Amino acid sequence: MRVGLVSDVPPGTGHPVGEAVGRLAATLRRQGLAVELLVPQRRTHWPRRDGRWRGLAGVNTHTGGRWGSWGARWARRFGLPHVHTHHLFRDPALLWLPPELRPSLPLAEQRSLGLATQAQAVTVDSLLAWRELRRLGLRTPIHLTPLFHSLADLARPPRHSLRGELALPPRAQVVLGWGWRTVHQGRFALYTFLEVARRQPGVALVLPGGGETAEELEAEAARLGLKGRVLLPGEPPPAWALDWLREADVVALFYPRPQEVLLALAGRAPVVTLPNPSGFLVPGENCLLAAEDELSFSHAILEVLGDRGLAERLALGAWETALRFSAESSARKLVELLGGGNARTS
Numbered sequence: 001m002r003v004g005l006v007s008d009v010p011p012g013t014g015h016p017v018g019e020a021v022g023r024l025a026a027t028l029r030r031q032g033l034a035v036e037l038l039v040p041q042r043r044t045h046w047p048r049r050d051g052r053w054r055g056l057a058g059v060n061t062h063t064g065g066r067w068g069s070w071g072a073r074w075a076r077r078f079g080l081p082h083v084h085t086h087h088l089f090r091d092p093a094l095l096w097l098p099p100e101l102r103p104s105l106p107l108a109e110q111r112s113l114g115l116a117t118q119a120q121a122v123t124v125d126s127l128l129a130w131r132e133l134r135r136l137g138l139r140t141p142i143h144l145t146p147l148f149h150s151l152a153d154l155a156r157p158p159r160h161s162l163r164g165e166l167a168l169p170p171r172a173q174v175v176l177g178w179g180w181r182t183v184h185q186g187r188f189a190l191y192t193f194l195e196v197a198r199r200q201p202g203v204a205l206v207l208p209g210g211g212e213t214a215e216e217l218e219a220e221a222a223r224l225g226l227k228g229r230v231l232l233p234g235e236p237p238p239a240w241a242l243d244w245l246r247e248a249d250v251v252a253l254f255y256p257r258p259q260e261v262l263l264a265l266a267g268r269a270p271v272v273t274l275p276n277p278s279g280f281l282v283p284g285e286n287c288l289l290a291a292e293d294e295l296s297f298s299h300a301i302l303e304v305l306g307d308r309g310l311a312e313r314l315a316l317g318a319w320e321t322a323l324r325f326s327a328e329s330s331a332r333k334l335v336e337l338l339g340g341g342n343a344r345t346s
Helices: 016-030 066-078 092-096 107-116 127-135 151-155 183-199 211-223 238-246 256-264 294-306 308-324 327-340
Strands: 002-005 034-036 058-060 082-085 121-124 142-144 175-178 201-206 250-253 270-272
Touching: 002 016, 002 066, 002 256, 002 327, 016 034, 016 327, 058 327, 066 082, 066 107, 066 211, 066 270, 082 327, 107 238, 121 127, 121 256, 121 327, 175 183, 175 294, 183 201, 183 211, 183 294, 201 327, 250 256, 250 294, 256 270, 270 294, 294 308
Parallel strands: 002 034, 002 058, 058 082, 082 121, 121 142, 175 201, 175 250, 250 270
Antiparallel strands: none
């Protein structure tokens, strides 16, 4: 079976869509399939002149632009199965707003939605995207198939040490804050940690990311008496992220994107989170749910730090979720939708 993956963005550019397509292509090849990456070539601008489009068993489009439209047209012309992957280009936090308060759809999403109506099936990377497409009236079958991590990533031994990189004592307990981006969200994390720091003197809070807001939060941490207990190391390189998550005693999710949720679960660490509609979190099974106030979140973190059995149970649930939503599982589902298995719709 030879599958065509259609994207306007080639892998290796750092663009989220390009990286997702590259990860999917590598996974399909490991599963024994032939894959044709169909991205615009410098000298080949029209698919009808490009021999790579011939002899395909199915087409999976990842763009609503001209190249994606060509893929859908090619599939219709030759009667090929066509699955469209819809990528959200907005901050998922905007989708938590009531529909009447949301900004209009970006042009890229409008085009992608139009292409989704022509496909036999649509795949999305989160329940958030699934609900949004249903709200917009899409009647095409939609399937949840994230492409954020592969089992090959999880199988490799750790290469980077959270405690080593940040010069923390080897036995120090670490709460890793994940998914925050604004000063407001960073302050919520600091005030959450106040009660934890008061009751557990040996615990440190690490808040990766933040950019220019990190300096402001460092000053706020010093004012709260948390200097030396709160570390803001900046954005870690992507290769470090999974290793840092693996080493944390607790991962605290503050307003995360779907890919950050699933990566945290892949780290096999106990997760404490605010309500999140990504579709990957099940309170009591792979995470502990806290209300959106600092004291409730603090108590949830303390509960995990003080109960080893609970921490191990949540870590096991996180691992099982990561396996269920791995790139390998998503690739198998795509092959099934393209007719390479017992095809079905939902």
